[in-house]
Amino acid sequence: MINITFPDGSVRQYEAGVTPLDIAKSISEGLARNVLSAKVNDKVVELYRPVNEDATVQLLTWNDEEGKDTFWHTSAHLLATALEQLYPGIKFGFGPAIENGFYYDIDFMDYQVSSEDFPKIEKRMMELVQAKTPITRREVSKAEAIDFFTKKGDQYKLERISELNDGEISFYESGTFTDLCRGPHLVDFSPIKAVKLINLAGAYWRGDEHRPQLTRVYAISFPKKKELDEYLVMLEEAKKRDHRKLGKELNLFMFNDIVGKGLPIWLPKGTELRMRLQAFLSKIQKRYGYKQVITPHIGGKQLYVTSGHWDHYGADSFRPITTPEEGEEYLLKPMNCPHHCMIYKNEPRSYKDLPLRLAEFGTVYRYEQSGELHGLTRVRSFTQDDAHIFCRPDQVKDEFIKVMEIIEIIFKALSFENFEAQISLRDPNDTAKYVGSDENWAKAEAAIVEACKEKNLPAKVEYGEAAFYGPKLDFMVKDALGRRWQLGTIQVDYNLPERFELEYIGSDNQKHRPVMIHRAPFGSMERFCAVLIEHTGGKFPLWLTPEQFIILPVSEKYVDDARAMLAKLEDMDLRGIIDERSEKIGRKIRDAELGKYPFMLIMGEKEVGEGTVSVRRQGAGDMGAMTPEAFAKMISEEIEKVL
């Protein structure tokens, strides 16, 4: 008998050689039906793999990330099995489970496959499911593996095998399809009740653009048909929140071919929104001791040669601007820090002056590859809510905490709750590729980790992800379609102070080198607004929205009264517009609802007589009549609650 320990700490005894499926059956019928794979001593395995000695066992279902992984990974094999039957001779790259579904990278050889073929492929997949094709695992020798795929002519699998050692190679067979795979997998295809191919996209073999491009087939599958339907509805809903669509509908921003791709133009309403965000941050920064500065949009090339950016990124950036003056070259500013370094250098600094916090809403220009451009989230001209903190090494942690507080205030005001934080530290095995002393790195890395601990911020630590010039802390959020974008960032920098020979006079009357912290709570105004648009679905919080209300006169007779009311509300620091069209009130309400104005103020004979407005809240309906003063009070109270 062996002891099996469960995640809750309980222990049961079983015969040696018991399988996870047996264990599930011994617990309950339902569990046995739903279990997908099992985690035995921290390794996920198939349900038929015997357990021969004492172990901890966690039975994995659809509700466990790892259970889903097994499910989708097997679905990828189902896809491959179907594709190989439909397109004999195709070659297979990798086919993993991903965050939402799975994909398989395929070399389709001479076959032309398009999304029109999806139904056919899905149909074949479901036929294989119904056939209850078992999936069997087999350990093979390296020689056997090489032999098999040589015969098959699959150079991709052969390349992968060449990196593996004898004794760690396994094959999985699902009917007609045999794949090199580590597993684990479902026992057979039958739990897969619904599949949907999502799209096709090119993907380089092993992500290398110099290697062949395969066709990546994205798909998703579910244990219940209903879950697939819900997922598809969710996708549709997400598309409605896409900031590119809402930006057009709400007249926030535009692009124009002649102006140039990746160069966003902010329309009046979008500008309102952005200015308000900037004013909000400026106010907080003032409280935290930042000094606002303004620097030019271009800078002498030497500035960026000194900073090192020219060497690093110059070849892939906008070409230098030349002048009639022989040999004179300027760069469109790709970042603000070198300018700020020059401000630091402009006068001698004492340790008493530090930290010096220079802030700028600085517009920068970067030549992003055309395939990378994406709405407002990836553009070639954007404005960073940038600031550089010049401080002593012993001040890093305190400054870090203060920046984290600013980010906290912002995220809270906008109810960004689903963000992820990542601490990027240097690769401990390759410290040579980083600049700065070991001592300073150790100090800064510890400062970041401690700051997160102190602020109770759950952050994932990634080694080797630090920039060459210093460790950093990034804040990431997902957009409507589940893509992850980096917003706020705090980065420690030892490189620029060195390159620009920044100094301060310490209390010991000696010269010392300050540490620089780059930070941008929003990241860029463009990207932040994009995420904000998707987060709110265009229904911005009251304090931010370009128009807080729209006055709807019941008929044209009351337009003059509406104008007087607007003036009165504007005097009370509210903002709104009037719908002066000759339309019936029902129509005006409908349009205002669709236009996402937070409040509709209806004015007719009754209200004009009483000196009130009838308030209707977007999405919630009639709230009754109130005086403009009462309305203003209600709005300001609501705003105070969030800010």
Add this chain to the structure above:
RNA sequence: GCUGCAGUAGCUCAGCUGGUAGAGCGCAUCCUUGGUAAGGAUGAGGUCACCGGUUCAAAUCCGGUCUGUAGCUCCA
């Protein structure tokens, strides 16, 4: 940058295998002056992204370019 897909009115889109353009919304004018999610009539508006080719004839077929889009790669 690479690969797939797409580009028709301000917006969303229809236009089968080639026969010289349509709808809804929006806009303009007029009628209507209305009470909590679409009142009515009339009208304007398009080199069918651009350039070239095939054809008696191209929005439609072919090639190229541009732009968008899905991914890959990159990202200070």
